Every structure is written in structure tokens, then in C-alpha cells.
Amino acid sequence: MAQRIDVKDLNIYYGDFLAVQDVSMTVEPQSVTAFIGPSGCGKSTFLRTLNRMHEVIPGARVEGSVELEGVDLYGSDIDPVAVRRNVGMVFQRPNPFPTMSIRDNVLAGVKLNNKRISKAEADDLVESSLHGANLWNEVKDRLEKPGSGLSGGQQQRLCIARAIAVKPQVLLMDEPCSALDPISTIAIEDLIGELKSEYTIVIVTHNMQQAARVSDRTAFFNIAGTGKPGKLIEMDETSTIFSAPAQKSTEDYVSGRFG
Amino acid sequence: MTITDSPPRAGVRPVRRRRSSDRGFNRAFRWISHGAGITILVVLAAVALFLLWQAWPAITAGGEQLATSVPRFPADTSLLAYVGPLVFGTLLAAVLALCLAVPVAIGIALFISHYAPRRLAQLLGYLVDLLAAIPSVVYGLWGFLVLAPVLTPFWLWLNENLSWVPLYGGQASTTGRAMATVGVVLAVMILPIITAVSREVFLQTPKLHEEAALALGATRWEVVRTAVLPFGRSGVISAAMLGLGRALGETMAVLMILSPGFSYSLDILAAGQHQTIAAYIAADFPESTGLGINTLIATGLALFVITLAVNMTARWIVSRRKEFSGAN
Amino acid sequence: MSAVTGTNATDSSARTRALLTAADPGRRRTDRIMQGLIWFAFAIAMVPLAWLLWTVTVEGVGRMSIDFLSLSMRNIFGGDPGGGIYHAVMGTLIITGIAALISVPVGILTAIYLVEYGKGWLARSVTFFVDVMTGIPSIVAGLFAFSLFALFLGPSVRMGIVGAVALSVLMIPVVVRSCEEMLKLVPNELREAAYALGVPKWLTIVKVVLRTSVAGLTTGVLLAVARVIGETAPLLVTVGVTDSINLNPFEGRMMTLPVFTYRQYQQGYAPCPAGESATCVADIAFQNAWGAALVLIVIVLTLNLLGRLVNRWFSPKLR
Numbered sequence: 001m002a003q004r005i006d007v008k009d010l011n012i013y014y015g016d017f018l019a020v021q022d023v024s025m026t027v028e029p030q031s032v033t034a035f036i037g038p039s040g041c042g043k044s045t046f047l048r049t050l051n052r053m054h055e056v057i058p059g060a061r062v063e064g065s066v067e068l069e070g071v072d073l074y075g076s077d078i079d080p081v082a083v084r085r086n087v088g089m090v091f092q093r094p095n096p097f098p099t100m101s102i103r104d105n106v107l108a109g110v111k112l113n114n115k116r117i118s119k120a121e122a123d124d125l126v127e128s129s130l131h132g133a134n135l136w137n138e139v140k141d142r143l144e145k146p147g148s149g150l151s152g153g154q155q156q157r158l159c160i161a162r163a164i165a166v167k168p169q170v171l172l173m174d175e176p177c178s179a180l181d182p183i184s185t186i187a188i189e190d191l192i193g194e195l196k197s198e199y200t201i202v203i204v205t206h207n208m209q210q211a212a213r214v215s216d217r218t219a220f221f222n223i224a225g226t227g228k229p230g231k232l233i234e235m236d237e238t239s240t241i242f243s244a245p246a247q248k249s250t251e252d253y254v255s256g257r258f259g
Numbered sequence: 260m261t262i263t264d265s266p267p268r269a270g271v272r273p274v275r276r277r278r279s280s281d282r283g284f285n286r287a288f289r290w291i292s293h294g295a296g297i298t299i300l301v302v303l304a305a306v307a308l309f310l311l312w313q314a315w316p317a318i319t320a321g322g323e324q325l326a327t328s329v330p331r332f333p334a335d336t337s338l339l340a341y342v343g344p345l346v347f348g349t350l351l352a353a354v355l356a357l358c359l360a361v362p363v364a365i366g367i368a369l370f371i372s373h374y375a376p377r378r379l380a381q382l383l384g385y386l387v388d389l390l391a392a393i394p395s396v397v398y399g400l401w402g403f404l405v406l407a408p409v410l411t412p413f414w415l416w417l418n419e420n421l422s423w424v425p426l427y428g429g430q431a432s433t434t435g436r437a438m439a440t441v442g443v444v445l446a447v448m449i450l451p452i453i454t455a456v457s458r459e460v461f462l463q464t465p466k467l468h469e470e471a472a473l474a475l476g477a478t479r480w481e482v483v484r485t486a487v488l489p490f491g492r493s494g495v496i497s498a499a500m501l502g503l504g505r506a507l508g509e510t511m512a513v514l515m516i517l518s519p520g521f522s523y524s525l526d527i528l529a530a531g532q533h534q535t536i537a538a539y540i541a542a543d544f545p546e547s548t549g550l551g552i553n554t555l556i557a558t559g560l561a562l563f564v565i566t567l568a569v570n571m572t573a574r575w576i577v578s579r580r581k582e583f584s585g586a587n
Numbered sequence: 588m589s590a591v592t593g594t595n596a597t598d599s600s601a602r603t604r605a606l607l608t609a610a611d612p613g614r615r616r617t618d619r620i621m622q623g624l625i626w627f628a629f630a631i632a633m634v635p636l637a638w639l640l641w642t643v644t645v646e647g648v649g650r651m652s653i654d655f656l657s658l659s660m661r662n663i664f665g666g667d668p669g670g671g672i673y674h675a676v677m678g679t680l681i682i683t684g685i686a687a688l689i690s691v692p693v694g695i696l697t698a699i700y701l702v703e704y705g706k707g708w709l710a711r712s713v714t715f716f717v718d719v720m721t722g723i724p725s726i727v728a729g730l731f732a733f734s735l736f737a738l739f740l741g742p743s744v745r746m747g748i749v750g751a752v753a754l755s756v757l758m759i760p761v762v763v764r765s766c767e768e769m770l771k772l773v774p775n776e777l778r779e780a781a782y783a784l785g786v787p788k789w790l791t792i793v794k795v796v797l798r799t800s801v802a803g804l805t806t807g808v809l810l811a812v813a814r815v816i817g818e819t820a821p822l823l824v825t826v827g828v829t830d831s832i833n834l835n836p837f838e839g840r841m842m843t844l845p846v847f848t849y850r851q852y853q854q855g856y857a858p859c860p861a862g863e864s865a866t867c868v869a870d871i872a873f874q875n876a877w878g879a880a881l882v883l884i885v886i887v888l889t890l891n892l893l894g895r896l897v898n899r900w901f902s903p904k905l906r
């Protein structure tokens with residue numbers, strides 16, 4: 001089940017350093033939301049607050065609220081481990097566990113929760129997750145081989161399969177294609193298009209064409225200068241952002257005049 | 260911050276002529292430092308050769324000849340049968356220490372690398388390293404006078420209630436001067452080396468993999484189990500081997516705590532059953548002469564070969580691991 | 588319409604809350620238990636450290652006096668509470684000093700070789716065997732030094748220098764390892780900058796590399812000295828024991844602190860006729876042992892601390 005995210009007045013800190021200031025936004029369910037903006041403006045930082053990965057960095061903290069279907073993720077009764085299970089994440093560099101086989105990689109998250117999964121169930125789950133990540137046909141003959149033996153694009157899709165195997169509500173992707181070649185990038189983009197019927201997807205990208213191709217809505221972040229906090233400049237339908245943005249700086253950025 | 264930033268030096272003598280004396284110095288310096296490196300190899304070879312040289316008379320002498328000139332040499336045996344129980348005792352002590360130390364060391368290493376407050380971690384690491392700085396003779400004194408009496412009731416209890424466990428059988432020592440106490444002290448002594456090496460590999464776990472596990476909804480322990488431990492496994496194995504090497508060669512703690520004996524018994528709570536090679540040499544060397552010394556050196560040679568094998572295996576595992584991670 | 592979406596929203600919001608709070612209690616518990624065990628492992632390691640330091644201090648401090656530090660054990664027998672460790676302290680300083688004199692040049696030069704010149708099989712085998720040498724049991728080092736000298740001077744040889752050679756075998760690999768690490772910390776730009784000015788390689792090494800890393804090298808040497816100064820077994824077989832002061836490492840037996848500690852332990856309790864407590868202390872040998880152990884530990888810990896502080900205070904900030 002896809003779910004919506006409401007962010008209200010979020011300030012994000014690394015120790016004393018305010019990295020992102022005063023962000024409020026809504027991420028719609030069953031859609032793809034893209035974050036764009038110049039390097040260092042806090043896109044990754046913001047993304048990581050959506051599944052409480054931010055707080056594993058020593059000294060890092062947030063102010064404000066992030067609500068998933070109206071439930072504050074930072075509420076006192078909320079378990080961060082459960083949050084991360086329900087809000088999955090795919091990273092910039094593919095990171096399959098090097099000591100595990102492809103099959104075990106897909107099952108890694110599931111096995112944490114349910115140690116007694118039967119072999120048949122596990123096989124089904126592996127197959128459906130790898131199908132979901134458009135990887136099944138490429139790896140079905142070598143499920144017991146280590147995941148690090150795959151190509152970069154395949155590894156990234158393996159990571160997506162691993163993330164969707166735990167059946168999250170939301171999928172966060174931080175520049176998932178930046179380490180990949182154009183063909184693998186297309187494969188991942190197609191996959192994102194298919195996944196959005198089931199998940200709420202948020203993707204960070206530096207590639208304007210990619211944002212325009214895959215996303216329904218786009219948020220533009222910017223930073224006034226080094227040491228200053230990043231801010232959400234505007235958020236709108238992707239077509240609007242790329243054709244008629246409200247802010248001058250957004251227009252400059254998407255048209256390639258800076259950043 | 261480099262020299263190029265400081266302008267005047269470059270200005271004074273823009274290009275310095277290479278004088279012939281420089282070339283001479285260059286060559287001399289190179290040869291000296293090469294020589295130092297070669298010295299290391301020569302020393303190691305010399306250790307092996309001289310030990311073999313001095314051990315040779317004992318190795319070639321017959322059993323009767325040894326029996327007449329070496330104190331405590333049992334009649335009608337060969338050198339091998341004589342060294343056998345010592346090798347057994349050495350291995351028993353080392354393995355015991357290793358079994359006690361490895362789980363704790365892994366725990367400490369994880370504590371310092373992943374659990375301790377970040378600011379304290381380095382200081383706590385030093386504290387553990389201090390355990391390695393304490394001289395072994397002090398461990399021996401402490402083990403004999405302080406620890407053994409404290410452990411004795413516990414050993415007696417084990418002996419009484421769990422004597423069906425093979426290790427806890429036999430007649431338990433009432434002074435604590437048994438292999439079990441030695442094992443505990445040796446474990447403390449090898450903790451720092453195992454901890455230090457494991458800590459290094461745990462710290463090298465790629466952030467990427469830890470975050471992958473976190474993002475799947477893993478608890479901290481599950482992150483350790485899925486990302487950190489598999490990554491560090493070979494490192495921990497070689498750390499354990501290094502610890503084993505230390506425990507095999509440890510002399511004073513064993514010498515001062517253990518009441519010696521020469522059997523193949525597994526009863527670690529009993530006194531007068533075991534002796535290790537190193538402690539045996541240290542105990543008998545001052546009073547030995549002639550063939551007796553040769554015999555002791557022969558047992559020392561056996562110890563050298565065992566530790567050499569263990570250490571080389573450990574280093575080999577480490578270097579193989581380096582090649583692997585370099586490929587990625 | 589709005590009412591319908593309203594109930595839907597609270598519905599799914601309740602479901603989500605259930606999802607986000609439903610932490611599996613079993614996993615939670617495992618996590619807690621493992622965290623507890625890991626903290627416990629650390630605590631367990633601290634117990635012997637604190638206990639040992641405490642015991643040595645408490646037991647050893649009673650014996651501390653000017654006499655104890657400035658007298659030898661000559662003509663001290665049985666339970667006589669006189670005498671001291673002067674001969675042992677001097678022996679330790681002399682023997683360790685000679686060992687350092689042998690090991691430091693060889694060790695630092697080897698480290699220089701490995702970092703600045705080392706290539707090919709020779710460097711690889713030196714690295715490998717330095718590691719292997721770290722694992723030589725100390726008693727074997729003692730036997731080696733004995734064998735070496737016995738070849739020329741006969742099997743009854745017991746001299747300070749033999750012990751120093753034995754300690755060097757143990758010390759060289761430690762010096763090489765730590766100095767190698769320190770030299771590797773010197774950034775390559777520094778070397779290249781020097782070469783660019785036409786400074787020959789040997790001068791670059793002496794004036795740039797060594798000068799930048801001198802604090803680190805000092806640390807390495809201090810830690811290596813601390814490591815061997817407490818060695819007992821090799822000295823027991825090479826230097827022997829004596830109760831008198833002997834400051835000549837090339838002749839005769841010498842006493843050292845660790846061996847003194849062992850020796851006193853070996854003497855055990857003295858037989859004291861009752862009522863003569865002022866001149867005969869039954870456990871004087873153990874008291875002496877603790878006293879020597881305390882002095883030894885103070886030396887070792889001071890060297891360790893000094894080593895760390897030198898590195899922290901004097902090393903140039905390279906990054």
C-alpha cells in the first residue's frame with residue numbers, strides 16, 4: 001500500500017550545523033516525486049530524514065515533523081527500525097552484501113523479520129522481487145552466485161529487489177542511476193515507472209532529463225552559499241517546474257544556467 | 260600546507276646542482292637501508308639455524324644417552340615421546356586461552372568500533388591496549404597470589420557438579436594452580452592483540468553495507484550480524500591466530516601459576532598434569548648443562564616451528580584478504 | 588464525499604501507526620541482549636586491568652623507600668627486610684638501553700627501506716618476515732641469543748649483552764612496524780616538493796621525511812622499549828640472576844627488574860622463628876616481588892603514556 005508523506009517545518013542539523021531549513025511539502029502516494037538542486041543543498045540529507053536514516057550519524061537531529069499517513073515518524077512511540085522497514089531506500093552506489101548470494105541478498109531484509117520463512121515461500125518471494133526489479137531473467141540461473149559478481153546496473157536492480165522484498169510503503173532513491181551507464185539507467189527508469197503503481201517513490205537526481213522523464217512532481221532545493229542551510233524553493237507538477245516555474249532560480253537551474 | 264607554499268626556499272637556489280658527493284651519499288644511503296632490510300631476513304634465518312645447531316646433539320642422541328644426562332628424562336623413550344606431553348600442554352593452554360578470549364575480544368572490538376560513544380572510543384581502545392603493556396611476570400605474580408585463590412572455589416564447584424564434562428574431571432586442585440587458571444590469565448594477556456586486529460577490520464566495514472542493512476529495517480545488532488561480522492570474518496580469524504601465537508609462546512604466567520606435570524590429561528582443573536614448552540625451558544634452563552641444554556633447545560625449536568606455522572598462516576590469511584578487497 | 592475520505596484517512600492512519608510501532612519484541616530483545624553482552628565484554632576486560640593495577644599498587648607501595656630503590660640484595664638472606672632493587676633497575680636500564688641501541692637503527696632503517704625504496708620480492712619478504720618475527724616467542728629469542736654466544740664463549744655464558752641481543756630480536760620488528768606506519772603518514776607531496784627543488788633523495792629522506800615524522804618515530808621507539816622492558820624469560824636464560832650490582836654488560840650475570848620479581852616469587856615464604864618479627868618478615872620475598880612489579884609497571888606505563896603524548900603534542904598536523 002502506497003502512502004502519502006507530509007513534511008511540516010522541518011529543520012535538519014548535523015551537530016550545530018543547520019543543513020536544511022524549514023521544509024514543508026507533501027509527497028503524493030502512487031506517484032514519483034523528484035528532488036533536484038545543486039550539489040550540497042541537502043537533498044540527500046532531507047531524503048534520509050524520511051526514513052530516519054539521518055539520526056544514525058552522530059550528532060545529527062531534526063526539528064519539525066514528518067508524517068506518514070498522518071502518523072508522525074518522529075513520535076515517541078514510533079520505532080525507527082519499523083520506520084526503515086516501511087520506508088525502503090536505494091543508495092547512490094549499488095551495495096549488495098558482498099558475502100551473500102543473489103538469493104540471500106534479496107532475502108536479507110525478510111530474514112531479519114521472519115526467520116522461519118519456508119523454502120517455497122522464500123523462492124516465491126525471490127522470484128517475485130526479482131521480477132519486480134526486472135532482473136529475474138538475467139539472474140535466474142545463478143541465484144546462488146555472489147551478488148557482487150553482477151554488473152553495476154544489475155547490482156542496483158538487485159538492491160531495488162532487496163528493498164521491495166520487505167514490502168515497504170515508500171521507496172526512497174538517492175541518485176540511483178548516477179553510477180550507471182545509459183542502458184542500465186533506462187532499465188531503472190522503466191522500473192521506476194512500473195513500481196509507482198504500488199509504491200510512493202521519491203528520487204533524488206542530478207539529471208534534469210531523468211527528472212522530467214520519470215517524475216510526476218518535482219521539488220527544487222537550493223542553497224544561498226556554503227555554510228548556509230539548504231531550502232526548498234518550490235515544488236510543483238514536473239511539467240510546470242520544467243516549463244513555467246514560479247521562481248527565477250528554478251528556471252535558471254532547470255535551464256542549465258547554473259548548478 | 261606543503262613546502263611549495265613557502266616561497267623563499269624555492270627562490271634561494273632554484274635548481275640545485277647534483278653534486279657527485281650527493282650521488283655517493285644516495286647510493287650509500289640506499290645500500291644501508293637495503294642492508295637493514297636484509298638484516299631482518301638474516302636474523303630470522305640465524306634464529307632457525309642456531310637453534311637447529313644447538314638442538315642437533317639432542318636430536319641425534321639416542322634415548323638411553325638422553326636418559327642418563329637429562330634430568331627428568333624418562334627411561335626407554337625417544338626425544339619425540341619426551342616432547343609430546345609438552346607440546347600437548349602448550350596447545351591445551353593456548354587453545355583454552357583462545358576459546359575464552361575470542362568471544363570477549365570480538366565483543367570489545369565491536370564495542371569500540373560500533374557501540375561505544377564516539378568520543379570515548381579511542382580512549383577505551385588505549386585502555387584495552389594497556390593490558391598488553393603489563394609485563395607477563397606481573398601477570399604471573401598476580402595470577403598466582405591473587406587470582407588463583409579467588410578462582411579455586413569456582414573450579415572446585417565445577418569439578419563437583421559438572422565432572423561429567425571431560426575437561427572438568429579428575430582431582431581438582433585446591434590451590435588453583437591448574438591449567439584452567441592459566442587459561443584465564445593467558446586469555447587476558449592475548450585479549451589486546453585479538454581486539455586490536457578485529458577492531459581495525461570492523462572499522463573498515465564499508466558504510467555502504469551498514470546503511471544497506473539499516474535501510475532494510477535492521478536493528479543495530481542485525482547490522483553487525485549482516486554487514487560487519489561477515490565482512491570482518493577473515494580478519495577475526497587471523498586475529499585469533501595471532502593471539503594463538505602469543506599464547507603458545509607465553510612463558511612467565513604459565514611458569515609461575517601452573518604446577519607442572521607431564522601427561523596427556525584433559526583435566527584442566529587438576530594440578531600437576533600439564534606443562535608448556537616455554538615454561539619448561541624457563542624452569543629447567545638455569546640448572547641444565549651439556550646435553551640437557553641441547554634437549555631444552557630442541558624443545559624450543561619445536562615451539563619455534565609451531566608458532567612460526569601459526570603466525571605465517573595468520574599473515575597469509577591477512578594478505579589474501581587484502582588482495583581480495585583490493586580487487587573491488 | 589469528504590466524510591468518506593475522512594474515515595478512510597483515520598483508518599489507514601491507524602493501520603500505519605500499527606505498522607510503525609509494531610516492533611517485533613523478539614528482535615528488540617535480541618538487540619538489547621547483544622548490546623548488553625557487548626558492553627559486558629568490555630567491562631570484563633577492564634576487571635583484570637583495574638584489579639591488577641590496584642593489587643600491584645596496594646601491595647607494592649608499602650615496600651617503597653629510598654633504601655629499596657638504592658640498595659642491592661647483596662648479603663640479604665631469609666626474612667631480612669633489608670636490601671633493594673637498585674641492581675635490578677640498573678641492569679634493566681643497561682640491557683634495555685643496549686637493546687634499543689641495536690634495534691632502533693636497524694628498525695628505522697628497515698622502515699625507511701620499506702617505505703622509501705621497497706619494491707619487489709625483497710620488500711615483500713621483509714614485510715612478511717617482520718610480521719612473522721613479531722610472533723617469535725620471547726623464550727625462543729632468549730635461546731637464540733644464548734646459542735649464538737655459546738658458540739664462541741661456551742655453554743656457561745651469562746652476560747648482559749646476550750640478553751640485549753635477545754631483546755633486540757623481539758624489539759626490531761616492533762620498531763619496524765610502528766615506524767613504517769609513521770613514515771607512511773608523511774604525504775607524498777612533501778617528498779615531491781623536495782625533489783622538485785633538486786634535493787637528492789637521501790637528503791629528502793633525512794631532512795623532510797624523518798624530520799616530519801620524528802615525533803611518530805619517537806613514539807614508536809618508546810612503545811617498543813615499553814614492550815621489551817618487561818620481558819623476563821629471555822633474560823632468565825641469557826643473563827641469569829645475581830644479588831649484587833653489576834654494571835658491566837660484557838661480563839658476568841646481571842639482575843633485571845622482571846627477573847628480580849620472578850626470583851623473589853621463587854623464594855617463597857621465609858622460615859621465621861616466632862617473636863623475631865623486626866628482623867625477619869616471613870613474606871618479605873613476596874613484598875619485594877610486589878615492590879619490583881610496581882616499579883616495573885610504573886616504568887612501562889610512563890613509557891606508554893609518554894609515547895602517546897609525544898605523538899599527540901609534537902607531530903605536525905599533516906591534514
Ligand SMILES: Nc1ncnc2c1ncn2[C@@H]1O[C@H](COP(=O)(O)OP(=O)(O)OP(=O)(O)O)[C@@H](O)[C@H]1O
Pocket residue numbers: 014017019037038039040041042043044045046057227230
Ligand atoms: N555526515 C555529515 N556531517 C556533517 N555535515 C554533513 C554530513 N553529510 C552532509 N553534510 C552537509 O550537509 C549539507 C547537505 O549535504 P547533502 O549530502 O545532503 O547534499 P546533496 O544535496 O545530497 O548533495 P549532492 O547532490 O552532492 O549529493 C552539505 O553542506 C554537507 O556538507
Ligand SMILES: [Mg+2]
Pocket residue numbers: 043044045174
Ligand atoms: Mg546527495
